Amino acid sequence: ALPVTVWRHGVGIDFAPSAVDRASLTMDFNNGDFHVGHLASTTMQRKGTRELVRAWCRAVKDSAFLGAHHPLLTLVVDGPHDAFAKDVAEIADGNKRVAGSVIWTRHRWNMDPVQAAHWYRKHHVIAQPSRGEGFGMVPLEALACGVPVLMTMCTGHSEYQDRLDGIFRVLTGELAPIDDGPGAMAPILREDDVYATLANAYKYWKQAAEEAAVDAARVQKNWNWTEVTRQWLEERS
Numbered sequence: 558a559l560p561v562t563v564w565r566h567g568v569g570i571d572f573a574p575s576a577v578d579r580a581s582l583t584m585d586f587n588n589g590d591f592h593v594g595h596l597a598s599t600t601m602q603r604k605g606t607r608e609l610v611r612a613w614c615r616a617v618k619d620s621a622f623l624g625a626h627h628p629l630l631t632l633v634v635d636g637p638h639d640a641f642a643k644d645v646a647e648i649a650d651g652n653k654r655v656a657g658s659v660i661w662t663r664h665r666w667n668m669d670p671v672q673a674a675h676w677y678r679k680h681h682v683i684a685q686p687s688r689g690e691g692f693g694m695v696p697l698e699a700l701a702c703g704v705p706v707l708m709t710m711c712t713g714h715s716e717y718q719d720r721l722d723g724i725f726r727v728l729t730g731e732l733a734p735i736d737d738g739p740g741a742m743a744p745i746l747r748e749d750d751v752y753a754t755l756a757n758a759y760k761y762w763k764q765a766a767e768e769a770a771v772d773a774a775r776v777q778k779n780w781n782w783t784e785v786t787r788q789w790l791e792e793r794s
Contacts, residue, residue, distance in 0.1 A: 723769025
């Protein structure tokens with residue numbers, strides 16, 4: 558019988574755009590680079606990492622990023638480095654360009670906000686096609702930095718995805734089992750939908766980057782810790 562209210566997460570002041578970083582990324586994009594980053598605390602199904610890796614490898618193999626001579630997906634995932642090696646090898650099938658387009662960097666960086674913001678701004682897109690999120694801080698922090706994101710619209714991401722620009726939205730389906738606990742269910746994520754969204758993220762990146770850069774100020778205004786706390790207190794009164 559007790560009332561329940563949600564105190565949403567906020568973003569800190571260090572998550573902000575950089576005109577220098579954006580200019581550098583635009584120049585890199587024009588020179589054939591396309592760098593996508595993904596963060597996950599697990600190799601399980603919650604973050605959609607396997608679907609992302611497989612869709613990415615297919616897109617590189619199919620030349621879906623036409624004009625991207627140096628596509629690169631960087632995984633920061635807390636888990637064994639060979640967790641998705643079979644998926645990469647299966648799709649690459651000896652294609653060195655495909656196999657070399659996915660790198661697994663050091664996990665558990667314990668970055669502070671300044672370092673994390675810098676990491677976001679080094680990528681053209683931050684990809685988080687999650688099936689299950691309590692809230693989903695990564696896309697919101699990236700958007701505060703003016704970086705476009707590829708993300709699902711379900712579970713925790715639904716707290717903010719419909720209110721912001723610079724988002725490539727990945728479709729999800731009906732509820733299906735997920736390896737997140739006994740009887741756990743989450744919206745299903747299809748590899749083909751991730752593939753299609755990745756292709757659009759490359760095709761329309763410049764437009765999304767402009768939108769994200771403009772909208773970053775709104776993210777910082779509406780989603781800083783002071784503002785979300787004020788909203789929470791208003792809801793309780």
